[in-house]
Amino acid sequence: MFRYFRNSPYLLLTVFVSLAVGLVSCSQYSTxxxxxxxHNLTAHFNAYVIARDQIEEAELILFKSRQENYNQLLPILLPVDSMLIQTVKPQLDDAIKKASLIPERHQNSKWLDNAYNLIGRARLLKQDLPNAIEVFKYVNTKGTNENDKHTALVGLMRAYVEASDYTNALNVAEYLxxxxxxxxxxxxxxxxxxxLHERKGEYATAVGILDATFPFLKKGETTARLHLIAGQLYDLLAQPAKAVDHYRQVLASRPTYDQSFYANLFAIQSNGLTGDEKRVAQSTETFDRMLNDRKNADLKDKVYFTMGLLExxxxxxxxxxxxxxQSIQAAGSNTSQVPYTYLEIGRLYFDKKADYAKAKVYYDSALALLPQQSPEYAALLARKKTLDEFVQYKTTIRTDDSLLHLAQLSPAALDKALDNVLKQREEADKAQAALAQQIVERASSGNISTVAGATNSDLQPDQRWVLYNPIALSQGRQEFSVRWGNRPVEDNWRRSNKESSEAVAGVNNPLNGESLANSVNPNAPLQQPDATNASAGPASGRRSQKDALMAQIPFSPDAQLKANQRIENALYKLGKLYKFELNQPADAIPTFEQLLTRYPNTLQKPxxxxxxxxxxxxxxxxxxxxDKLLAEYPNTSYARLTGRAAAQTTDSEAQLQKAYTAVYELYKANNMTEALARAESALSTFAGSQLEDKLALLRVILVGKVQGVEAYRQALNEFVRDYPASQLLPRAKEMQAAADQPTAKRK
Structure with missing residues (x-):
């Protein structure tokens, strides 16, 4: 062949020229x-297809490895998760490299817009939201294919949603x-x-759009999941009949076993709301079948939970x-359901039984196990703080009442009562030790495979070892903090000379006719005798324990006064807690009446x-x-508050203006006492008028002139509290700041 080219040099030149022209014509900028x-062929098979398949494989891995929490509303699209993404990050990085070859080497390819969309999609999965947004914006601006530009805008909207930029996401949606x-x-x-609407809490809009999506979907796990979510949304919207329809669609969409299991459970729950008695009656058979199915061995806690929900x-x-x-006992090692079960029990004790002490225990246990990102967490934490205060006030009242009663006993009766307390403690300690030994023996014989398993074994709740029982742990922490206060971890933390404002709160039960032994908590930790006294024998140790209990009893008048002050303060705060936080006025009334009966001279009487x-x-x-308030305390802010609503309906502005002018004239004439009397009378008569705050501030000034600095400060505090929306509030706060300065500085 080469000999042929040597004989035909012009032909060889022609071939080289043709090859050169062909190579030049294949430039990525040529049209x-x-x-x-x-370039279309090379870009498609050497870059686009490889990158697309890698991204789809990564998405499939993320979908299969997802952890669904069926106790909460499932997200319609899987949120971007920085932890899960680590397993597929190398694939996504490689996909970005492959897709980037197209804009680098194949600019004239029809796959250019697709390549940028793949890059944006991979960056979205990697949580690189700013760069993903820029890529999608670029395609929408520079793209040549309308479908690819629409794909980019959908990706842009998703990126905005993940960034919680709902305003821009809605703008893109409105255009699309x-x-x-x-x-x-x-x-x-x-x-x-x-x-987007699900994230914003607009469930009606979200489920309406979701319903319109199903005609575009094929049967499979993804579609079954979306039907399950639609059912959850309709449940949240109190439309159980529509929810049941979607739960049935789950079963017709080739679901996974978990999806079908929860669809059945949720359908039973929704039937309980539709009033369909026939289906509710059939649920008993369904529950029995589920509990006896070996495939549900690790799901029995969900079945019992649903049974409880229906009841x-x-x-x-x-x-x-x-x-x-029973749901808690059946949970086993999978405790994902347990906090929600504790939460439901707490709600029943709170809402139905009004047993706030027990509700607090279950809320504490729920809060200890509930994920902090859970929607219920913040509300539960706020309620827990309220119940913490409730238990604290109740414990203070109960404790100090019992101690005051013990202080009135004769020495012989008191000694006998303390002996009973110590005896109960010793019996409780022996019972705990026997229980510990029982658990150890069961574990050694193989009945309990692990220590953690002891919590959820076949032991009854009162048989569980305390360290593995969340409720018992919560109770123990509460009892410790009430009895000992917040003490650092150190040696000899129980010594009696440690300062603790709640030291006396170890007494947990009021007497009220009960045994005197109940006046001191039998479950509180025993005081151990010092090593120097150990040689003296058991009698000496018991004596030291009794002395420690005696130290809590208020024998002196000063100690009894302090105990009564604690009870008075606790009754006052407990009444307000009932009224405002727990919204239980029926409980607030007897609490306040008890305060007035026991402490008729309380400063909080108005x-x-x-x-x-x-x-x-x-x-x-x-x-x-x-009437009592107006008769006994007519000039207080509380007396004025009682007449405010009625006065707002009368046309008294002109009369109040006249009264204000008269008071001000007396003030200018230095007749402060008369001016103050006129101001207080006018405030009681014209409460609720528009000029009330102006007259109230003038009264504050007059109080300072007539009654002195302390009364002036109190009046200012009342003004700030009673007129939070007044335009004069900044002036009142300036006056407060000046009144709080030292006397020398004010001069």
Whole structure:
């Protein structure tokens, strides 16, 4: 062949020239058909297909490895997770490199927009949201294919949602709504928009869009999951019949076993709300079948939980609590359901039984196990703080009442009572030791495979070892903090000379006719005798324990005064807690009345009168507390508050203006006492008028002139509290700051 080219040099030159022209025509910037065909082919098979398959494989891995929490509303689209993404990060990085070859080497390829969309998609999965947004914006601005631009806008909307930039996400959605989208983009647009509204808590809009998406979906695990979510959304919207329809669609969409299991459970729960008695009756058979199915061995806690939920909705609270307790026992090593079960038990004790002490214990246990990102966490934490205060006040009242009673006993009766307390403690310690030995023996014989398993074994709740029982742990922490206060971890932390404002709170039960031994908590930790006294024998050790208990009893008048002050303060705060935080005016009334009966000279009497008036009014009862307030404390802010609503309906502005002018003239004439009397009378008469805050501030100034600095400060505090929306509030706060300065500085 080479000999032929040597004999024909012109032919060889022609071949080289043709090859050179062909190579030049294949430039990525050329618009010639041969060049575009070459780059389309190379870009598609050498870059695009590889990158696309890698991203789809990564998405499939993330979908399969997801951890669904069926106790909460599932997200329509899987949120970007920085932890899960680590397993597929190398694939996504390689996909970005492959897709980047197209804009680097194949600029004239028709796959250019697709390549950028793949890069944006991979960056979105990697949580590189700023760069993902920039890529999608670039495609929308520079892209040449309308479908690819729509794909980019759907990706842009998803990136905005993940960044919680809902305003821009809605702007993109509004534009896409007017565009002629193909089937794939329509499906993705609907899903992304439904996800956006779900994230915003707009469940009605989310489920409406989701319903419109199902015609674009094929049967399979993904579609079954979306039907399950639609059912959850309808449940949240109190439309159980529609929820049941979607739960049935789950079973018809080739679901996984977990999806079908939860669809059945959720359908039973929703049937309980539809009033379909026939299906509710059939649920008993369904529960029995589920509990006996070996495939549900690790899901029995969910079945018992649903059984409890149905009983609670039917008003059978005790049966519900029993089923919830069985759910906790059946949980095994998978405790994902347990915090939600504790939460439901706590709600029953709080809402149905009004047993706030028990509700607190279950809320504490739920809070200890509940994920902090859970929607219920913040509300539960706030309620827990309220119940912490409730238990603290109740314990203070109970404790100091018992100790004051013990202080009145004769020495012989007191000694006998303390002996009974120590005996109960010793018996409780022996029972705990026997239980510990029992658990150790079961574990050694193989009945309990692990220590953690002891918590959820076949042991009854009262048989569980305390360290593995969340409820017992919560109770123990509460008892410790009440008895000993917040003590650092150190040696000899129980010595009696340690300072603790709650030292006396170890007494947990009021006497009220009960045994005197109940006046001191039998479960509190025993005081151990010092090593120097150990040689003296058991009698000496018991004597030291009794002395430690005696040290808590207020024998002196000063100690009894302090105990009564603690009780008075606790009754006052407990009444306000009932009224405002727990919204239980029926419990607030006897609490406030007890405060007035036991401590008739309490400084809080005007406010207590006012709160008793409001509580009775809230219950629709008539009372004389308002009359007592106006008769005994007519010039207080609380007396003025009682007349504010009525005065707002009268045309008294002109009269108040006249009264204000008269008071001001007396003030200018240096007749302070008369001016103060006129101001207080006018405030009582014209409460609720627009000029009330102006007259009230003038009264504050007059109080300072007539009654001195302390009364002036108190009046300022009352003004700030009673007129939070007044335009004069900044001036009042300036006056407060000046009044709080030292006397020398004010001069």
């Amino acid at each position: 010639k058909p041969i060049s575009k065909g070459y 709504r007017t565009q002629p989208l193909n089937k794939g983009n329509t499906r993705d647009f609907y899903l992304t928009k439904a996800y 609670a909705r039917s008003g059978r609270v005790d049966k519900a609590i029993n089923f919830y307790s 406010e207590v009168y006012y709160l008793l008036h409001l509580s009775n009014e809230q219950l629709g009862k008539t009372s004389n507390w308002k």
